[in-house]
Amino acid sequence: MKSFIFCVLAxxxxxFGVNAQNLDKQKNSIKYTQLPVKPLPQEITxxxxxxxxxxxxxxxxxxxxxxxxxxxxxxxxxxxxxxEGAEILVRLESYYKSEVKxxxxxxxxxxxxxxxxxxxxxxxxxxxxxxxxxxxxxxEVDPYYTQFANGSQDMKTYKSQEFRSSSDRxxxxxxxxxxxxxxxxxxxxxSNVSDMKSNVMKLFSxxxxxxxxxxxxxxxxxxxxxxxxxxAWEKAKSAIDYINEGDIVFNDDFNNTMMEAITMWQKVLDExxxxxxxxxxxxxxxxxxxxxxxxAYSMMSDFEKAEExxxxxxxxxxxxxxxNTYENWLNGRKQRxxxxxxxxxxxx
Numbered sequence: 415m416k417s418f419i420f421c422v423l424a425x426x427x428x429x430f431g432v433n434a435q436n437l438d439k440q441k442n443s444i445k446y447t448q449l450p451v452k453p454l455p456q457e458i459t460x461x462x463x464x465x466x467x468x469x470x471x472x473x474x475x476x477x478x479x480x481x482x483x484x485x486x487x488x489x490x491x492x493x494x495x496x497x498e499g500a501e502i503l504v505r506l507e508s509y510y511k512s513e514v515k516x517x518x519x520x521x522x523x524x525x526x527x528x529x530x531x532x533x534x535x536x537x538x539x540x541x542x543x544x545x546x547x548x549x550x551x552x553x554e555v556d557p558y559y560t561q562f563a564n565g566s567q568d569m570k571t572y573k574s575q576e577f578r579s580s581s582d583r584x585x586x587x588x589x590x591x592x593x594x595x596x597x598x599x600x601x602x603x604x605s606n607v608s609d610m611k612s613n614v615m616k617l618f619s620x621x622x623x624x625x626x627x628x629x630x631x632x633x634x635x636x637x638x639x640x641x642x643x644x645x646a647w648e649k650a651k652s653a654i655d656y657i658n659e660g661d662i663v664f665n666d667d668f669n670n671t672m673m674e675a676i677t678m679w680q681k682v683l684d685e686x687x688x689x690x691x692x693x694x695x696x697x698x699x700x701x702x703x704x705x706x707x708x709x710a711y712s713m714m715s716d717f718e719k720a721e722e723x724x725x726x727x728x729x730x731x732x733x734x735x736x737x738n739t740y741e742n743w744l745n746g747r748k749q750r751x752x753x754x755x756x757x758x759x760x761x762x
Contacts, residue, residue, distance in 0.1 A: 435632050435633070435635050435638070435696065435698055435699055436632070436633045436635070437630050437631070437632055437633070437698070437699075437702050438630065438631045438632065438633055439628045439629075439630060440628065440629045440630070440631055440647055440651070441626065441627070441628050442626070442627045442628075442629075442651075442654055443624050443625075443626055444624065444625040444626075444627055444654060444657055445622065445623075445624055445657075445659035446622075446623065446624075446625060446657055446658075446659060446661050446662070446664070447620050447621065447622050447623070447659065447660055447661060447662050447761070447762055448620070448621045448622075448623045448662075448750065449620065449662055449750035449751065449753070449754045449758065450616070450617055450618050450619055450620060450621075450750070450753070450754070451616055451617050451749065451750060451753055452559060452617040452618060452753065453618070453753060453754050453757065454489075454492075454500060454549075454551070454558070454618055455551065456757055458492065458499060458500050458551065458552075459492060459493060459499065460492055460493045460494075460495045460498045460499025460500070461489050461492045461493075461494060461495070461499045461500040461501070461502060462494065462495045462496055462497050462498060462499060462500075462501055462502070463483075463484050463487045463494075463501075463502050463504065464501055464502070464503045464504070465480060465483055465484065465503075465504050465505075465506075466503065466504070466505040466506070467479065467480070467505075467506050468505075468506055468507045468508035468509075469508040469509075471509065471595075471596070471599065473592070473596055474596070474599060474600075479506065479603065482603065482604070482607045483504050483506065483545075483607060484504075485611075486607045486608070486610050486611035486614070487502045487504050487547065487610065487611075487614060488611070488614065488615070488619075489502075489614065489615075489618050489619050490615075490619055490620075490621075491619060491620045491762065498552075499552060500549055500550065500551055500552065500558070501549070501550045501552075502547065502548075502549055502614070503547060503548050503549075503550065504545070504546070504547045504610070505545075505546045505547070506543075506544075506545050506603075507543070507544040507545070507546065509541070509542075509543045509595075509598075509599050509602075510541060510542050510543075511539055511540070511541045511595065512539050512540040512541065512569070513539065514537050514538070514539045514587075515537065515538050515539065516535070516537050516580070516583070517535075517536055517537065517538055518533050518534065518535055518536075519533070519534050519536070519576065520532065520533050520534075521534065534576035534577065534578065535576065535577045535578070535579060535580045535582070535583040536573060536574045536575065536576045536577065536583065537573075537574045537583060537587060538571060538572060538573045538574070539571075539572055540569040540570065540571055540572070541569065541570055541572060541598055541602075542566060542567065542568065542569050542570060542602075543566060543598075543599055543602040543603060543606065544562060544566045544567045545562065545563040545564070545566045545603070545606040545607065545610060546560070546561070546562050546563075546566075546567070547560075547561060547563065547610055547614075548560040548561070549618065559617065561610075561613065563606040563607070563609045563610040563613070564605055564606045564608075564609035564610075566602065566606045570602075572594075572598065574586070574587070620662070620762050622659055622660075625713075625743065627654070627709060627713075628709075628737075629647055629650055629706050629709065630643075630702035630703070630705060630706055631643050631644055631647045632699055632702070638694045640694075642678065642681070642682050643679070643682055643699075643703070645678060646675045646678035646679050646682070646706075647675070649671060649672075649674050649675035649678060650671075650672060650675040650706070650710065652671050653667075653668045653669075653671035653672035653675060654668075656668040656671065658761065660761045660762050661760070661761045662758065662759055662760060662761060662762065663715055663758060663759075663760045663761075664713060664714065664715070665760065665761075668713075668714075669714050672710050672713065672714055673714070675706075675710060676707050676710050676711070679703045679706050679707050679710075680707070682695060682703060683695065683700065683703055683704075686699075686700040686703075686730075688700055688730055688731065697731065700730065700731065701727065701731045701735055704723060704726070704727035704730075704731065704735060704736065705727075705735075705736060705737055705740065707723050708720050708723045708724055708727065708736050708740060708744075709737075709740050711723060712740060712743060712744040712747065715747065715751065717744065717747075717748050717751075720744055723736075724736050724741070
């Protein structure tokens, strides 16, 4: 009986394998420069940093705190000055902790095959370390942008480990009060500063970044050859070689070569048959080719054509035909192009 079941499973696996072409993912790390989401006016070429620190605990380093803040409040493509240009004000408010609440929890546990109720002791409190920042343009009274980093104006909740007795809890808290508070302050400062740095770069900077692209090819399968898809990928790869890390809008050499790859993928799609699993260009391969074309048009900044391909793919394959990662990348690129309309350098 076991042999019969194994045989049936093997036949089933073999059958499904017959109808399934295997895709290859051609992965690339493409370095380029991203437009700011909230660009500063064109006439702004300089900036300076102003800091306002609340109470710094004696165990924390004021010098290190200032260094972290100033290192994060950077707009690299502008000239950094002492007092000229746009002002980035960073205000680190004092660390705040609420009163400690001493709590208990009762749990049912198994002891010697019996269920017993056991009481555990822990403590909890709320805390925050607000980091506020704003950007102000020269001559303006109202800020151009304001934000609390990482939602740091809101309270967070700390909960200790659980102890078997209130005295154990009390001893632990007495021994560890200062180190717990110090770690909370350090962790919050680091996460808030990191969030501020990321947001300032995203909003105001021409930021060098990476697109992790993935174009699909198809492995040779029985009588089917996919040299035409391989050739299209070679053309796309040649296009990618034209991209430099300072490029914002990819150049004409890229666009012309990538358009050749798109034409080749489109030609392959002429024989697509999404209803026949045994077809050379079946549903699986068809979906892969639409993703290739969608990504290619997105990289060419031809948003209208990319959206058109998405509509065709969804009509033939289904709503999730286009990879969500590339949809998000397209939408982010569209947002940045719209925000910088009239001031989009080809490269910096």
